[in-house]
Amino acid sequence: MTVVTDPPRPAVVPSDSGTPGRRRRGSFGFNTISPREKVVRYALLVLVLIITIGPFLWQLSTSLKGSGEDIYTRIPRLLPSQPTLEHYGAVTDTIPVWDYARNSLVVAALVVSGNIIGSSLAGFALSRLQFRGRRVVLGLFLATLVLPGEVTIISQYVTVREFGLANTLFGVALPGMIGALNVLLMYNAFRSLPIEVDQAAIVDGANVWQRFVYIGLPSVRGTMSVVAIFAFIGAWDDFLWPLIVLTDPDKYTLTVGLQYLSGTFSNNPRLIAAGTMIAFIPIVIVFATLQRFFFKGVEEGAVKG
Amino acid sequence: MRYQRWFTPWVLVVPALAWLLVFNLWPSINTVILSFTNAKPLGGGTFVGLRNFETLLHDEQLRWALLNSVIYMVVCLPFLTVLPLLLAVLVEKKLPGITFFRTAFYTPVVASAVVVALIWQWILDDRGLVNGLAEKLGVISGPLPFLSDQWLLLLSAISLTIWKGLGYYMIIYLAALGNVGRELHEAAAVDGAGPFRRFVHITIPGVRGTMILISILISVSALRVFSELFILSGGKGGPGGRDNSVVMLIQQYSQGFEGNLGYASALSIVLFFVTVVPMLVLARLNRRGAEA
Numbered sequence: 001m002t003v004v005t006d007p008p009r010p011a012v013v014p015s016d017s018g019t020p021g022r023r024r025r026g027s028f029g030f031n032t033i034s035p036r037e038k039v040v041r042y043a044l045l046v047l048v049l050i051i052t053i054g055p056f057l058w059q060l061s062t063s064l065k066g067s068g069e070d071i072y073t074r075i076p077r078l079l080p081s082q083p084t085l086e087h088y089g090a091v092t093d094t095i096p097v098w099d100y101a102r103n104s105l106v107v108a109a110l111v112v113s114g115n116i117i118g119s120s121l122a123g124f125a126l127s128r129l130q131f132r133g134r135r136v137v138l139g140l141f142l143a144t145l146v147l148p149g150e151v152t153i154i155s156q157y158v159t160v161r162e163f164g165l166a167n168t169l170f171g172v173a174l175p176g177m178i179g180a181l182n183v184l185l186m187y188n189a190f191r192s193l194p195i196e197v198d199q200a201a202i203v204d205g206a207n208v209w210q211r212f213v214y215i216g217l218p219s220v221r222g223t224m225s226v227v228a229i230f231a232f233i234g235a236w237d238d239f240l241w242p243l244i245v246l247t248d249p250d251k252y253t254l255t256v257g258l259q260y261l262s263g264t265f266s267n268n269p270r271l272i273a274a275g276t277m278i279a280f281i282p283i284v285i286v287f288a289t290l291q292r293f294f295f296k297g298v299e300e301g302a303v304k305g
Numbered sequence: 306m307r308y309q310r311w312f313t314p315w316v317l318v319v320p321a322l323a324w325l326l327v328f329n330l331w332p333s334i335n336t337v338i339l340s341f342t343n344a345k346p347l348g349g350g351t352f353v354g355l356r357n358f359e360t361l362l363h364d365e366q367l368r369w370a371l372l373n374s375v376i377y378m379v380v381c382l383p384f385l386t387v388l389p390l391l392l393a394v395l396v397e398k399k400l401p402g403i404t405f406f407r408t409a410f411y412t413p414v415v416a417s418a419v420v421v422a423l424i425w426q427w428i429l430d431d432r433g434l435v436n437g438l439a440e441k442l443g444v445i446s447g448p449l450p451f452l453s454d455q456w457l458l459l460l461s462a463i464s465l466t467i468w469k470g471l472g473y474y475m476i477i478y479l480a481a482l483g484n485v486g487r488e489l490h491e492a493a494a495v496d497g498a499g500p501f502r503r504f505v506h507i508t509i510p511g512v513r514g515t516m517i518l519i520s521i522l523i524s525v526s527a528l529r530v531f532s533e534l535f536i537l538s539g540g541k542g543g544p545g546g547r548d549n550s551v552v553m554l555i556q557q558y559s560q561g562f563e564g565n566l567g568y569a570s571a572l573s574i575v576l577f578f579v580t581v582v583p584m585l586v587l588a589r590l591n592r593r594g595a596e597a
Contacts (some may be wrong), residue, residue, distance in 0.1 A: 020467060027478070033398065033400075041395065041398065041400060042400070043407050044395055045395065045396070045400075048392065048395070048410060049406060049409055049410070051468070052410050052413055052471070052472065053409050053412065053429055054470070055421070055424045055425065056412065056416075056424065058424070058427075058428065058434060059424045059427065063428065064544075072437070073434040076434055076438065078439055112592070117320075118320045118321045119321060120318060120326065121317040121318070121320065121321070122318045122320065122321030122322070124317060125314040125315075125317035125318045126318065129309060129313070129314040130312070130314075130316075131314040131315070131352075134314070137318060137322060140322075140324060140325060140330070141421045144325060144329045146581075146584070147329070147333060147577070148525060148529050148577070148580050149500070149577070150529050150531070150552045150555065150573070150576060151333070151336065151573045151574075151577045151580075152332035152333050152336055152557060152571055152573070153555065153559075153573070154336065154339065154559055154566055154570050154574075155331075155332035155333075155335035155336045155339055155570065156328060156332045157334060157340065157559065157566075158332075158335065158344070158347075158566065159327065159328065159335070160329065165401075169471065174328075175324075175328040177324065178320060178321045178324040178325075180321075180325055180329060183321050193382075207309070208309050208313050208314075208317075212317075215580065220500045225503050233415050236417065237415075237416070237417035237418065237420075238417075238553065239417065239418060239419045239531070239532045239535075240531050240532065240556060243556065244556065244559050244560070247560075253418075255419040255420075256425060258419055259419060259535075259536060259540070262423055262426070262536070262539075263539065263540065269427050269430070272328060272423055272427065273424075275423075275577050276420045276423045276424060277334070279417060279419070279420050280416055280417075280420045283415050283416060283417070284412065284415070287408075287411075287412075289410065291404075291408050291411075292404075295407060295408075297406065
């Protein structure tokens with residue numbers, strides 16, 4: 001769980017909650033790193049890097065190794081001696097991997113847009129508008145956080161089935177389209193904007209919609225991008241829910257399709273490796289492109305779990 | 306001053322509220338209702354009283370699943386509360402290239418559990434990387450059955466969960482470290498406290514609240530484990546189905562003609578109580594610690 005609050009304004013960010021680099025200016029002597037410490041730190045960083053990234057590289061390497069190459073060799077080779085892309089083609093021949101990717105993308109797009117629209121509207125109303133029942137509604141959103149999603153997954157399936165959406169992609173996307181956590185994130189983000197700004201806008205005759213579009217939204221872009229990133233990752237990576245909803249192999253999302261692939265063709269690790277890379281690479285690209293928004297949120301002291 | 310019409314806020318709140326009611330609140334009530342029926346995945350079902358709960362008491366697979374969950378939680382807790390903190394301290398200092406390392410350490414978190422479990426399945430294969438290297442080094446004479454032995458399989462899944470969780474909790478700690486008073490560290494350094502003593506006496510107390518929160522997150526997610534065990538065991542739950550988790554049992558009963566949503570709902574209620582316990586214990590611990 002991640003809670004993100006936008007800073008009231010960049011200028012108000014307290015300097016001590018910022019990056020270590022920003023702090024270093026204040027107390028230079030204390031923070032200078034001795035060359036020896038630097039070497040030790042980099043050595044440890046590289047060690048952890050090998051542990052976290054190594055398995056992915058190994059999988060990438062396996063997916064590129066030629067069919068004639070002995071992947072079981074007792075002297076493991078990271079670099080393929082006969083590099084080839086043939087297994088990526090072979091995967092598409094055995095399972096419709098691009099259809100699965102498209103299915104995953106459809107689900108992710110629905111979930112991301114649903115969450116951005118639904119949670120920012122509700123978050124805005126809950127934090128910036130006065131109305132009867134506001135606290136009760138807020139309490140309801142908070143209460144559901146205690147409940148692990150797996151507990152209600154069966155009756156959620158029953159609900160989706162009653163809507164006639166079992167075994168459809170829309171049924172996979174639907175329950176996750178407005179997450180309670182995201183509503184609370186947006187609520188928090190809108191709340192950090194001073195109320196005087198709203199009052200001034202009301203005096204100037206701005207209606208609720210105008211205040212939402214011109215005052216609210218521009219000040220919560222950070223939180224909104226975090227909501228979007230997590231909604232995308234969550235939808236793209238989800239496995240249990242699509243596994244329960246989808247029965248028809250044509251409609252599988254990538255994760256379910258991969259499991260299907262590994263169950264059917266477990267005798268060829270190169271093929272499975274190629275399949276996992278097709279599922280893995282898009283998410284890495286998405287995250288790598290957007291990571292600065294993500295880490296900016298963290299450095300603003302925003303992620304609270 | 307012009308004020309909004311009474312229904313304007315409700316227009317904005319209604320979509321989210323509807324989702325909450327239809328996909329969160331109603332399902333939690335319906336779970337209880339369903340647990341007294343023998344509903345099938347394709348529809349239908351009649352009231353069966355307490356029969357599902359009687360079955361629970363004699364379900365040997367559930368007993369294994371609960372034992373596995375407890376082991377999972379007990380092993381994950383120390384590793385995932387301590388290692389990510391050390392990692393956060395390591396990446397806290399703004400060295401050149403640190404953003405790259407932070408992003409890289411976070412990669413296992415953004416990857417799907419299915420993807421990483423399939424990668425580990427290949428690494429832990431009888432003829433995979435780990436067994437290959439260990440045999441080469443002469444540590445073992447034959448391949449270790451990481452994926453077919455009941456306890457080794459559980460252990461493999463636990464290590465996978467720990468590996469995948471490192472970056473996630475590192476980021477939460479990193480945010481918390483930003484709030485630990487700089488002055489305290491400087492004062493302690495002036496008084497001659499080394500890095501280790503500063504870590505124990507300043508950093509750890511400074512992130513104590515976060516630590517408790519993280520322990521809750523770890524316990525709950527360990528009790529909810531699904532994908533790692535499911536994929537590593539090839540969907541079969543290990544030898545004799547003794548490597549199932551509670552969620553895996555719920556999934557098994559949710560499908561096919563043999564499926565029983567009523568019983569799956571009863572299992573969901575067990576899962577709910579199992580996950581509430583560590584939350585209450587740790588929340589209590591937090592309160593007591595704050596008073597002391």
